[in-house]
Amino acid sequence: MLLLTKTSSVKTFFSPVVCSRLYRGLSSKSNPSEKEAEENAQATTPMDPRVLDQMLPYMTHFYGNPHSRTHAFGWESEKATEDAREKVAKLINADPKEIIFTSGATESNNIAVKGVGRFYKEKKKHVVTTQTEHKCVLDSMRVLESEGFKVTYLPVNKNGLLDLKELESVLTPETSLCSVMMVNNEIGVRQPIEEIGKLCRSKKVFLHTDAAQAVGKIPIDVNKMNIDLMSISGHKIYGPKGIGALYIRRRPRVRLDPIQTGGGQERNIRSGTVPTPLVVGLGAACQIAQEELPNDEKRVSQLANRLIEGITSQCSHVILNGDAKSRYPGCVNLSFAYIEGESLLMALKDIALSSGSACTSASLEPSYVLRAIGAEEDLAHSSIRFGIGRFTTEAEVDYTIAKTVEHVKRLREMSPLWEMLQEGIDLKISKICVNVAIICKSRTATYYVKDDSELQEHIDENEKIIEKYHRKINEIFQLIKENTANQKEIHWSPIALDFKKMEEEQKRSCMEKKTQLMTNQQNIPEDKGVYL
Template sequence: MFHIIKNSTVKTISFSSVSGRLYRGLSSKPNPSEKDQQENDEKKVKQQKYQELEKLQHRPLYLDAQATTPMDPRVLDQMLPYMTHLYGNPHSRTHAFGWESEKAIEDAREKVAKLINADPKEIVFTSGATESNNIAVKGVGRFYKEKKKHVITTQTEHKCVLDSMRVLESEGLKVTYLPVKTNGLIDLKELESVLTPETSLCSIMMVNNEIGVRQPISEIGKLCRAKKVFFHTDAAQSVGKLPIDVNEMNIDLLSISGHKIYGPKGIGALYIRRRPRVRLDPIQTGGGQERNIRSGTVPTPLVVGLGAACEIAQQEFANDEKRVAQLAKRLIDGITKQCPHVILNGDPQARYAGCVNLSFAYVEGESLLMALKDIALSSGSACTSASLEPSYVLRAIGADEDIAHSSIRFGIGRFTTEAEVDYTIEKTVSHVTRLREMSPLWEMVQEGIDLKTIKWSQH
């Protein structure tokens, strides 16, 4: 896939290797009908286009939008001046170079705040969602630990939240790891039962980065507010993609990632509510920047990029939401109608459409990923997918180990095209069929044998 940038617009081109088998014998048909001739001509044009693109550069299609997104060229346009001639330190208060950088940062802060209906003073810039999550979880847990020694999270959170919780455990706090149901959603009654006067923080992500499940954030926020428990949500996968209002949803802390919303890498933000005030211990000390919560020189170009990405996300929201939903439906329908024994992981309704996690029974996920080398896909979180262990998220929803091992995550975004989705469907169905034909288990299933009734013996 290529993103060709010209005059601040993006043209996305996809390519594929088209098998010559599709075209064999077409020219040998006697007196082809007008329709056949038209189809033949169209296929030849497509084949020529694919061959031309392959000569230019072998690049896979990109369908891994949960790992990262390409930077929107409009974001880069706004960043460039602060990478060249507007290079002042925003904390230099004695000259114009510092003033113009400071103004750019405050303008960006307003854009980020507007996207989630917050006050600009409630936005703290960080290096990304991982740092935001660390500050929120460790900061609140440590500040209130003398009076409140209990925090809550779920078993399917991002690894940075789970690891931060384990740090708090090592410091003497009690952590409740809520299980999720088979659809990936928490049980609200179970959450309510573990909220106590000792609880300082509840951290539950808005959209899961592996299976796309969307938790009932408003209901969770309402429960936490009633029990006087601060509510933090990791919204890295949902800011700019789903409507968010921190006041209506009773959210007290919210983590944002720049590179998940077509902005630059290395920048994020943390929303921290002022009324009622959330207090926390900083995990990084220094010059006292960002309200003494996150010390260090604020990187003006990156902050400007995050602000621009948030502004564009707000402008493009309706169009993005509609396109992504249509493409996701096209992908799921295209694969499941041609491939039996395909499972959509997570709740089919309460989800972000752009994250499609499918398990292909009787196929090893790693083998399928290798076969689909001309499409950039993932078997789970980019932070942990290097491990050969089955996804802890899929294990948490009760997936069998073989199903967990056969999962592939398809990530659809703003620049994904219909042609790319169709190509992905074609290649996925083809390779799943081929890999299953090599599997003795698949052969047994085709013969009507229930594999669960077989007692396997070891020799």
């Protein structure tokens, strides 16, 4: 409720506890089983009630333009803006003059990558990044490539961490910028930014880090870590959406070209009127994050361990993606073998989660982050990201565990591969079934697969397996063909997805593969293939 005084000042009387429940859609008597459980903190976070409390006066009373310096309305807003700048800077041990307000981390990343690259392009036209960066960083790099820059996309190890020796080997006198995400938004891996910063500083290369998933969640000191540019997002730290910041080091000075023109606000780097209420909210979120950081770290870690232990103790064949130690605990990415991640998400529709897979109705490709760490395609398709934050409750975690275990077991019962596993069939053989490109219905069943060495080793056993599962495979294939207009109602198993994908891919290359097959296996009848 709001109280409007005679002086038109606005005061709020929200209880933080009550507001927290309201924002999450839970009353004090609510049971998570009756409402949604929110575990998607990497996508966004609810605004902390204390943040809203500080923002409201600047939405209703102190509404002046912070760039208007001829009257009190402007002075009030300008002071609030500069106070917020100090709070953001304090959280990361920076100078307030090094903080530029933007609309969010995406804009900050664009300014950093394109701005630095273009400013130093006459002498340095090489930039470096990793294959697991956020899409806005990768797309900005591709823009620079189109402008004639050389871009190196470094691979990461299977645990998601960057190899420092490999990074050192690609840094040259022509390299102007290295951009490495501090905490990965999908698998939670925490890169060794301090070591990367030292390496870049020794090579006279500027280091930019996308810290949208790290600021306010782990301790950050831009000076100790040798960070030159850093992107910040408001709504990832319980602040408002539509506001972010870019840290730009002054000593040694980082120069960059602005990517948009206008009134020259924010030190001629980011033109446009600064939205005072949003800036105040970001400042408040940073101040609260600094105060709550020790408690948040401890609590989030406990809930994450509870979640992982609760699921893995009841479900086998569950893989934690990314390094188990160098990670932010609030981001838990699990792959559930023998099911499809999108099917599990649909089953868990009362829980706010995200799929680690970037699949859409138009694309069956798994997440590029999971591909970059070497995850097998079926496991990449079966990944789910659980996000735990400040307002996540134990009841929500327990509810998520129970529902996840329930639906994983149910979906696995529908999977032919799971059935084969339970019957003790060698998974190498079952993979051949999944990788079949042509099933020939000849008496001596021979199959074209991706791995010819496995073909010869298991061909006799394959005859028995395909004989048993051929009918089921054909039923799945028929189901796919009959339900293309209503795919969301199908619980896609990994084998069904592989067959569907094969059907699309093999239209172009089937004849070529068939010719190759007949060259190697002369006894296969030409006209008895079933093309998937």
